[in-house]
Amino acid sequence: MNISKLNKCMDDLRATLGTSVESTAIWGPDGLALVGYEVNPVAVALFHELTGQLSSALSQSNFPGLGRFFIAELEGNKLAVVLVMNDYRWGMTVDGAQGKLGLLFSVAIPQALNNFKEALYG
Helix, strand or coil, X not given: CCHHHHHHHHHHHHHHHHHXXXXXXXXXXXXXXXXXXXXXXXXXXXXXXXXXXXXXXXXXXXXXXXCCEEEEEECCCEEEEEEEEXXXXXXXXXXXXXXXXXXXXXXXXXXXXXXXXXXXXX
């Protein structure tokens, strides 16, 4: 894992989505943020736990396993996006009212997944 590359992941995301990125954090298996912007430690812990519970619920329900990311729509036109890379997670809160959802789905998420993988595994 390369912390400077993880920080670059954050910079690239914010360059792509601009001010619609309200907060973002990358955390490890212990649920503690490694890097981030406007990090909310309570939210990191919550989404760490939620990701584990979602993965477990899918497995116990004989559903396909959790893929590379999931998205939750929040009140106030906000989106919570969690990227999953083995034991590492990258969460972000995005303001959906800013009209950059096309960029989020077609550019930012695919780019973030590639950058995240590169930062973690070289």
